[in-house]
Amino acid sequence: MKVNVNQPASTQSAGDAFVAKCHEVRVIEDLTYAMAGIQYTVEGGAASYRALQLDVYEPVDDGRALGPALVMACGGAFTRGDRKSDVVPTGEVRNTSASEYCREFARRGYVCFAIDYRLMQEAPDPGWTPTLPPGTLINSDRVNFVRAQEGLMPCTPQMMNNTYEAAADDISQAVAFVRASALRFRIDASRIALAGFSAGATAAMNAAYAQGAGVAAVVALSGRIMLSMAESCILGAPGEPPLLLFVGENDLPSQLQSMVAPVEHIQRVGLVHQLVRIPGANHFYPRTVDVHAESDERTTLESLMALFLHQHLRLSAMR
Numbered sequence: 436m437k438v439n440v441n442q443p444a445s446t447q448s449a450g451d452a453f454v455a456k457c458h459e460v461r462v463i464e465d466l467t468y469a470m471a472g473i474q475y476t477v478e479g480g481a482a483s484y485r486a487l488q489l490d491v492y493e494p495v496d497d498g499r500a501l502g503p504a505l506v507m508a509c510g511g512a513f514t515r516g517d518r519k520s521d522v523v524p525t526g527e528v529r530n531t532s533a534s535e536y537c538r539e540f541a542r543r544g545y546v547c548f549a550i551d552y553r554l555m556q557e558a559p560d561p562g563w564t565p566t567l568p569p570g571t572l573i574n575s576d577r578v579n580f581v582r583a584q585e586g587l588m589p590c591t592p593q594m595m596n597n598t599y600e601a602a603a604d605d606i607s608q609a610v611a612f613v614r615a616s617a618l619r620f621r622i623d624a625s626r627i628a629l630a631g632f633s634a635g636a637t638a639a640m641n642a643a644y645a646q647g648a649g650v651a652a653v654v655a656l657s658g659r660i661m662l663s664m665a666e667s668c669i670l671g672a673p674g675e676p677p678l679l680l681f682v683g684e685n686d687l688p689s690q691l692q693s694m695v696a697p698v699e700h701i702q703r704v705g706l707v708h709q710l711v712r713i714p715g716a717n718h719f720y721p722r723t724v725d726v727h728a729e730s731d732e733r734t735t736l737e738s739l740m741a742l743f744l745h746q747h748l749r750l751s752a753m754r
Contacts, residue, residue: 453503453750454741456542458494466491468612471553471605472560475597481560487605489550489612490518490534492541493620503626503748504613505540505547506650508606508635509533510657512581513598514556518549521632523719530632530656531722531737539722539737545628546620548613552605552638555594556587559601566603566645568663573599576689577718602638603646606631610648626748629676630654630740633718643676644668652747654679654740657718659690665697671704677747678708681726681736683716690718709743711736 468489472481494502509521510530522529537547553559555578567573572592579589590598610629617624629650631639636658642648644660645668653676669675678701682694701708711726713736722737734742745751 451745451751452753453544454745456539458496458542458544460538460541461493461495463491463493468550469605469608471601473553473557475558475560487551487608488518489548489609491620492537492547492549494541494544499621501621501623502753503545503628503744503750504622505537505545505628505630506609506613507533507537507547507549508552508631508639509549510631510633510635512578513602513634514554514578514581514585514587518551528717528719529721530719533632533635536630536722543741546622548609550606550609552602555590555598559598561597561600562604564604564646566600566641566664567596567661568667571596571661571663573661574689574693577687599641602634603641606638606642607646607648610642610650614649626651628652628654628744628748630656631658632656633658650676652676652744654743656681657683657686659693660697662696662700665700669701669704669706671706675706678706679740679743680708680710682710682712683718683720684712684714685717687718711739
């Protein structure tokens with residue numbers, strides 16, 4: 436475990452707590468949040484287990500009261516990327532890494548956790564908490580595109596399903612670790628948000644809604660949610676976490692088409708949500724990209740995310 440302090444405090448006025456960036460940030464690296472099975476086969480189960488790790492980004496303020504937490508899952512098409520860097524290769528528009536989102540929200544006063552989860556090439560154990568309804572076939576176009584970039588063969592449907600299930604399990608365990616560590620990191624356990632980019636966003640939504648990870652809000656950056664999963668798990672019931680979805684208007688057709696029916700279902704059942712289409716963007720975009728709020732006011736993705744969490748984590752009450 437490594438601890439370091441960086442990122443000098445902003446000269447910006449504090450304004451609303453948890454919106455303005457007023458804190459220095461302490462980073463605690465390489466904490467193990469769970470052990471999980473890899474090299475899985477149907478016949479033999481997991482051949483071995485490995486540590487799942489996270490990095491903590493916390494505001495430096497020895498006198499602070501309990502505050503909110505943000506758990507952030509990296510992207511990478513279930514094939515590449517990690518908690519320290521999940522930016523795409525040179526030649527594509529670069530996204531903001533999970534670690535950078537964590538640093539920027541820690542500056543606002545959140546305790547943030549950038550997490551790893553098991554990837555497809557590890558052959559992860561899918562576990563015993565099913566996310567997908569039986570017989571579900573997941574579109575793997577984007578995954579196989581990235582696998583080809585990495586010199587890997589296309590995945591089978593079973594590989595895709597196993598990894599999908601394992602990632603949701605891992606993120607649920609990360610949330611459980613954060614909740615169990617609430618006193619250690621001075622977190623209000625009723626104000627934990629879950630976010631992710633791309634594959635991490637998909638796994639975050641699966642953990643929150645299909646597995647009931649117990650978070651107060653969800654932010655999905657270029658993620659997708661299966662219609663069958665949405666219909667079985669998102670009911671618009673009291674206590675379901677509000678959802679903020681970001682989608683590039685020029686993302687892959689399969690990505691855009693797959694979101695239409697689930698969003699219609701979310702609207703129909705009345706889940707509190709906000710869908711933000713990013714003009715001119717594909718699957719990748721930085722936290723500073725311009726977006727429009729529901730009021731049609733122009734702002735940045737990061738600022739809109741901060742305001743959404745401020746509202747739905749009820750942070751005004753924590754001043």
